[in-house]
Amino acid sequence: MEDILNAVVLLSNFVVVPALAYGSQLALGALGVTLIYGILRFANFAHGDLMAFGTMFVVMATWWMQGAGLSIDPLPTALLALPFGIAAAVAVSLLTDRAVYRFYRRNKSPAMIFVIVSIGVMFLMNGVVRMVIGPDDRSFGDGARFLIKVKEFREATGLSEGLALKLSQGLTIAVTVAVVVALFRFLQKSRTGKAMRAYSDNEDLALLSGVSPDRVVLFAWAIAGTLATIAGTLYGLDKSFKPFTYFQLLLPIFAAAIVGGIGHPVGAVVGGYIVAFSEVTVTYAYRKFLIYVAPESWRPEGLVQLLSTEYKFAVSFVILVVVLLVRPTGIFRGKVI
Amino acid sequence: MSLLRGEGMTGGYGGADILRKCTIAVEAGEIAVIVGPNGAGKSTAMKAIFGMVGLREGRVVLDGKDITGLSPQDRVREGMAFVPQTGNVFAGMTVEENLEMGAYLRTDDFSGTMEQVFELFPILKDKRRQAAGELSGGQRQQVAVGRALMTRPRALMLDEPTAGVSPIVMDDLFDRIVEIGRAGVAVLMVEQNAAQALSIADRGYVLVTGENRYSDTGEALLANAEVRRSFLGG
Ligand SMILES: Nc1ncnc2c1ncn2[C@@H]1O[C@H](COP(=O)(O)OP(=O)(O)OP(=O)(O)O)[C@@H](O)[C@H]1O
Ligand SMILES: [Mg+2]
Numbered sequence: 001m002e003d004i005l006n007a008v009v010l011l012s013n014f015v016v017v018p019a020l021a022y023g024s025q026l027a028l029g030a031l032g033v034t035l036i037y038g039i040l041r042f043a044n045f046a047h048g049d050l051m052a053f054g055t056m057f058v059v060m061a062t063w064w065m066q067g068a069g070l071s072i073d074p075l076p077t078a079l080l081a082l083p084f085g086i087a088a089a090v091a092v093s094l095l096t097d098r099a100v101y102r103f104y105r106r107n108k109s110p111a112m113i114f115v116i117v118s119i120g121v122m123f124l125m126n127g128v129v130r131m132v133i134g135p136d137d138r139s140f141g142d143g144a145r146f147l148i149k150v151k152e153f154r155e156a157t158g159l160s161e162g163l164a165l166k167l168s169q170g171l172t173i174a175v176t177v178a179v180v181v182a183l184f185r186f187l188q189k190s191r192t193g194k195a196m197r198a199y200s201d202n203e204d205l206a207l208l209s210g211v212s213p214d215r216v217v218l219f220a221w222a223i224a225g226t227l228a229t230i231a232g233t234l235y236g237l238d239k240s241f242k243p244f245t246y247f248q249l250l251l252p253i254f255a256a257a258i259v260g261g262i263g264h265p266v267g268a269v270v271g272g273y274i275v276a277f278s279e280v281t282v283t284y285a286y287r288k289f290l291i292y293v294a295p296e297s298w299r300p301e302g303l304v305q306l307l308s309t310e311y312k313f314a315v316s317f318v319i320l321v322v323v324l325l326v327r328p329t330g331i332f333r334g335k336v337i
Numbered sequence: 338m339s340l341l342r343g344e345g346m347t348g349g350y351g352g353a354d355i356l357r358k359c360t361i362a363v364e365a366g367e368i369a370v371i372v373g374p375n376g377a378g379k380s381t382a383m384k385a386i387f388g389m390v391g392l393r394e395g396r397v398v399l400d401g402k403d404i405t406g407l408s409p410q411d412r413v414r415e416g417m418a419f420v421p422q423t424g425n426v427f428a429g430m431t432v433e434e435n436l437e438m439g440a441y442l443r444t445d446d447f448s449g450t451m452e453q454v455f456e457l458f459p460i461l462k463d464k465r466r467q468a469a470g471e472l473s474g475g476q477r478q479q480v481a482v483g484r485a486l487m488t489r490p491r492a493l494m495l496d497e498p499t500a501g502v503s504p505i506v507m508d509d510l511f512d513r514i515v516e517i518g519r520a521g522v523a524v525l526m527v528e529q530n531a532a533q534a535l536s537i538a539d540r541g542y543v544l545v546t547g548e549n550r551y552s553d554t555g556e557a558l559l560a561n562a563e564v565r566r567s568f569l570g571g
Binding site: 191195201205206207208210211 | 387409419421424427428429434439
């Protein structure tokens with residue numbers, strides 16, 4: 001019995017909790033991608049770098065606040081700095097829309113042009129971020145480290161395995177729940193939210209109903225910038241802030257949006273967790289787990305790891321390819337890319 | 338003076354003219370029907386009247402006011418509503434949300450109008466929480482017409498409202514459209530089921546290659562041997 005409990009705690013500690021946190025971060029990222037796809041009808045390759053851009057401002061505002069002695073200990077100062085990053089990301093999103101995307105929208109350019117343009121925007125943002133804050137790892141997390149410590153958990157339960165819940169993980173999950181609930185309420189209940197869904201569903205009919213495309217597009221960018229910054233900040237607090245990692249996150253985020261059904265907000269959230277759980281379960285070494293649950297004679301020799309962690313992006317890639325081959329609309333029947 | 342009138346409309350999609358000096362008019366409380374072969378430009382004429390196709394010549398007049406330069410959205414504000422031939426509902430949204438979107442430009446309380454739509458199409462009330470895309474063809478057309486009615490338009494334009502519905506449902510839809518006309522709305526519709534549509538029409542237009550071939554009362558067109566032979570299948 002105790003072995004089973006130990007095995008459960010072990011899996012929770014190394015698979016469930018990290019995947020929940022990572023999945024939440026992907027879900028927030030994928031929501032932004034899916035929203036832009038639904039309204040502007042292109043896959044925004046600049047989304048990862050938008051995350052980096054917004055987070056960079058959060059990092060700098062955090063440093064400034066730390067220097068000025070501002071603190072909300074035990075919570076990380078970054079939470080206080082979040083609005084600055086959001087404002088910056090929303091501003092740069094609206095600015096690029098004005099300066100770049102609007103031109104192609106007025107010309108009714110095909111989606112492929114938009115995608116290529118967004119790759120250009122991606123390089124630009126990438127360059128700006130590297131120039132301003134540099135390409136290196138930056139730490140900006142402070143406040144308490146843990147909500148639940150391994151040692152305390154062991155003492156409280158008497159098990160030999162411990163469960164840790166980092167504050168950043170708990171925060172990620174809580175903030176994601178709050179943000180997702182707020183976003184869905186907005187989309188389902190508010191007049192503007194309904195207009196956005198209508199525009200995404202049937203652009204011509206939405207125009208005939210009097211929906212203003214400029215307003216819908218403005219809201220889409222504002223929400224995407226906000227979500228990107230929140231996702232990026234939570235990821236940065238949980239891991240660390242390094243611009244290149246945010247570019248790499250684009251792959252699992254796209255996989256999440258597409259597996260759920262692109263253009264479909266619920267799909268983006270579900271997709272985020274699917275990708276995260278796949279990645280973590282495939283790269284976890286099950287040796288210790290098997291020692292707990294399997295009979296003595298089955299003791300594994302190796303690590304029992306399906307894929308080494310360096311290859312974790314292959315998981316997203318495989319998911320992406322399989323979905324596009326087998327069910328291009330994704331789980332929730334979004335649009336076909 | 339007609340409530341809504343497209344006069345000498347000439348224009349198309351940028352290339353060759355699809356419409357050539359085409360004139361369509363409808364009075365308040367009356368039903369006007371446009372019939373004609375596939376590709377005649379019936380939908381184009383509707384779009385031109387609604388401002389979705391540019392006109393090189395001619396004008397559109399609503400209640401004595403020249404609206405040729407207005408955008409489709411502004412025409413909605415002026416009291417026009419349009420049910421396009423394709424993509425006429427928000428498939429992923431519920432019936433109720435479709436109606437709400439119809440009333441998007443209204444800032445007053447539109448619950449009364451929604452009740453009226455539900456009275457006209459009782460089935461929609463039962464299905465109000467269902468996605469429009471999950472409904473049958475006939476029900477979807479009812480949603481489409483209901484959405485257009487939500488602005489309480491003076492002029493309602495319907496492009497093939499009975500496309501893809503069964504004969505029984507079609508009869509019922511025609512009855513509803515007659516009812517809408519009797520309530521004082523000017524109804525302009527394009528119909529594939531020409532004979533039946535002309536039988537409820539006050540005015541009929543036969544359009545061929547973007548030109549008016551025949552214009553008369555519905556009754557007279559139905560009685561016209563030539564029209565019967567060429568356009569109504571005998
Ligand atoms: N968006 C468009 N761009 C360019 N040409 C178009 C467009 N839509 C229609 N056309 C052309 O305009 C002509 C008239 O088309 P329209 O749709 O008005 O015909 P219709 O009378 O409504 O036909 P149907 O009975 O099939 O609905 C056709 O030759 C068609 O190919
Ligand atoms: Mg047509």
